[in-house]
Amino acid sequence: MKVHRLSILERDALKGWIMTYLMSREGIPFAYIHGSFPENRSFGDVDVAFRFHVIGGELLFSRDEKTGCDFEERTMREYNGCSHYLELYRREALGIR
Incomplete structure (x- = not known):
């Protein structure tokens, strides 16, 4: 995989391009990077x-x-509800401790 290094100005420009593109797509209410x-x-x-x-x-x-905000709250609640099982999966199936 090629590794990129960008200045802060170049990163801001790329974030702006990604944001503009995603906002032009209907049905995407928000996005995180x-x-x-x-x-x-x-x-x-x-x-x-x-x-x-x-x-x-x-x-x-x-x-x-x-x-x-509703999505973040719901996601955190769901994550907290299943984080124990995700940790068990990581340990048992993937061997990650």
Whole structure:
């Protein structure tokens, strides 16, 4: 995988392009980015968040603040409800301790 290094201005421009593109798509109420890209580190790709990755991600845009907050709250509740089982899966199936 090719690794990219961008200045803060270049990152902001790329985030702006991604935001504009996603906002032009109907049915996307909000988007988060996560991974190494928003942390100003070298990156191989830009991860657009979904489900549990919203936790700790950077909000890229939100068309409706209430909808976004409701989604975050629901996602955190669901994550907390199944995090024990996710941890068991990581340990048993994947060998991650």
